[in-house]
Amino acid sequence: MPFVSTDCKSALSGAVAGTVIDGVGVVNYYDPKVGPKSPNSVHPAKAGTNLGMAAYGYFINSIPELLYVGIDMFYPGGWTGDNKNPGLANDQARLDQESKAINPNWQLWPGAMKQ
Numbered sequence: 001m002p003f004v005s006t007d008c009k010s011a012l013s014g015a016v017a018g019t020v021i022d023g024v025g026v027v028n029y030y031d032p033k034v035g036p037k038s039p040n041s042v043h044p045a046k047a048g049t050n051l052g053m054a055a056y057g058y059f060i061n062s063i064p065e066l067l068y069v070g071i072d073m074f075y076p077g078g079w080t081g082d083n084k085n086p087g088l089a090n091d092q093a094r095l096d097q098e099s100k101a102i103n104p105n106w107q108l109w110p111g112a113m114k115q
Helices: 002-030 044-059 062-074 087-102
Strands: none
Touching: 002 044, 044 062
């Protein structure tokens, strides 16, 4: 039974640490000396999404939260992209557009949409 309490404490401490780091990033976002263009700035909506996903993962189901955090942290550009990388959503839209140019009947999930 001690593994369960240790696991819960480590998950909670990770969520608290992430929230504190996001809080510092939001302060940097509004600081005129640093500004929103800094890589150390975090948009308040992004910080809220991170906090919501951490709470969802801690209290309800950790699988979607791990998917969100994994893509956000390790995929180049995260979900929506940054100055250097297009991000997952833009990569997927480009893949869809280029595949439809080759094959007009192409679908990401074949059979999901009946024509």
